[in-house]
Amino acid sequence: LSTLTPEQLDRLRVVLVSPRNPLNIGAAARAMSNFGFSRLRVVNPYEVAFREARSAVGAAALLRSAEEFGGVADAVADATLVVGTTALGHRELQHPLRKLEYGARLIRRRLASSPVALLFGSEKYGLANRDLSHCHWLIRIPTLEAHGSMNLGQAVAVSLYELVRDSRAATRKPEPVKPATEGEVERLTAMLLEALKASGYTNPRTVASTEEKTRRLVRRLHLPERDIEIWLGIFRQVLWKLGGGAP
Amino acid sequence: LSTLTPEQLDRLRVVLVSPRNPLNIGAAARAMSNFGFSRLRVVNPYEVAFREARSAVGAAALLRSAEEFGGVADAVADATLVVGTTALGHRELQHPLRKLEYGARLIRRRLASSPVALLFGSEKYGLANRDLSHCHWLIRIPTLEAHGSMNLGQAVAVSLYELVRDSRAATRKPEPVKPATEGEVERLTAMLLEALKASGYTNPRTVASTEEKTRRLVRRLHLPERDIEIWLGIFRQVLWKLGGGAP
Numbered sequence: 001l002s003t004l005t006p007e008q009l010d011r012l013r014v015v016l017v018s019p020r021n022p023l024n025i026g027a028a029a030r031a032m033s034n035f036g037f038s039r040l041r042v043v044n045p046y047e048v049a050f051r052e053a054r055s056a057v058g059a060a061a062l063l064r065s066a067e068e069f070g071g072v073a074d075a076v077a078d079a080t081l082v083v084g085t086t087a088l089g090h091r092e093l094q095h096p097l098r099k100l101e102y103g104a105r106l107i108r109r110r111l112a113s114s115p116v117a118l119l120f121g122s123e124k125y126g127l128a129n130r131d132l133s134h135c136h137w138l139i140r141i142p143t144l145e146a147h148g149s150m151n152l153g154q155a156v157a158v159s160l161y162e163l164v165r166d167s168r169a170a171t172r173k174p175e176p177v178k179p180a181t182e183g184e185v186e187r188l189t190a191m192l193l194e195a196l197k198a199s200g201y202t203n204p205r206t207v208a209s210t211e212e213k214t215r216r217l218v219r220r221l222h223l224p225e226r227d228i229e230i231w232l233g234i235f236r237q238v239l240w241k242l243g244g245g246a247p
Numbered sequence: 248l249s250t251l252t253p254e255q256l257d258r259l260r261v262v263l264v265s266p267r268n269p270l271n272i273g274a275a276a277r278a279m280s281n282f283g284f285s286r287l288r289v290v291n292p293y294e295v296a297f298r299e300a301r302s303a304v305g306a307a308a309l310l311r312s313a314e315e316f317g318g319v320a321d322a323v324a325d326a327t328l329v330v331g332t333t334a335l336g337h338r339e340l341q342h343p344l345r346k347l348e349y350g351a352r353l354i355r356r357r358l359a360s361s362p363v364a365l366l367f368g369s370e371k372y373g374l375a376n377r378d379l380s381h382c383h384w385l386i387r388i389p390t391l392e393a394h395g396s397m398n399l400g401q402a403v404a405v406s407l408y409e410l411v412r413d414s415r416a417a418t419r420k421p422e423p424v425k426p427a428t429e430g431e432v433e434r435l436t437a438m439l440l441e442a443l444k445a446s447g448y449t450n451p452r453t454v455a456s457t458e459e460k461t462r463r464l465v466r467r468l469h470l471p472e473r474d475i476e477i478w479l480g481i482f483r484q485v486l487w488k489l490g491g492g493a494p
Binding site: 153 | 270274277278281282343346347348388389390397398400401404405408409411412413414424
């Protein structure tokens, strides 16, 4: 799945700062679980929300083992790299702001050797300046300016996806479907031609050109081997019904 | 922001099949809005959920303009490419299954010229075989097998992110912070050395080697130009307090 090893996945600390909504805490935990991360930390959560999220039916072990901290400093103390997330157009540029794609690359590199903390702010206000001062730099998810603020659970999902996704997969072709052999395609072509003849589609004066056109038509279908028998069966049945051949 | 033009963004139809939860419909709409897409279609939704989602406070215009269909065939009729999404390990492999990264590339290519429909199934059951039969192929988001099922809103967010993200951004370096000049760094080094002397840190017998070590120490900080004056100010103050210089 991931370009990260289990040890590397385990080195990421996902830190939610002051989350207010139990559904978002749950969604963040689910995204972590989906992508193979396990270390959730919550700073100064709205207590009711955190309790509710942890006791929710179906809450992952991950959520139950989430650690709670009173401040960002403690929550990131074991990390050698602290990265904040921000919506576009977000106040201060005291920090270098990196595109998610580029920042994820730097985070992956650091995870190879030591812990990294990735911070997400509250649903309403994002990360406060005080929280940001603990960060080495910030990443932003490439959303539209006008609709910059992402749902917290979705922001976590997109960020973690970018961390684990396989950049080589975009160009690596999938296993090709086994194509039909030319002999199989020609058998089908012949049967189709019989059906065209039997149905009266073929004009006797242009039989030769129809045959060529039909041959090209069938080849443009790029049929997989497994579909040949199905098509043969279909035309065999049609032919039989047209009285042009035996079923 | 996006590698897709406004026309291309407008050619994608995001089709939610049988969604049950108004929060998920809202989250899907929000993710679309975040990434610049606008055409939401809903097939056979749980009516109460759809009505609730559309009338929610703050629901985007996008959600209110969502089109409702009674079946998948109608919802994808204007598309030339229909792509389903699935969780890993999902039943039938009647369809070619492509990694999200690779599938997104094919979708982007098709969006250059004609409409593409991207289907998401219900929260509980995903896409039914009947829905899948309308698809040319499927993509799967690279989640862990054991935790394969993604939250609907998050699955939409991750898929759309992959469609719009800039693959070149991963290797393109951000604007570098302007580094301090060697003259500035040396000014700071000199002041630090004065402070070390005034504080008694420097052993008179090893002054020369201390100076060299300190010079290297300061250079390893790779200070940006804008921080030089701050550090000079700090050491100037320390020196003054130590009685070693004028404030």
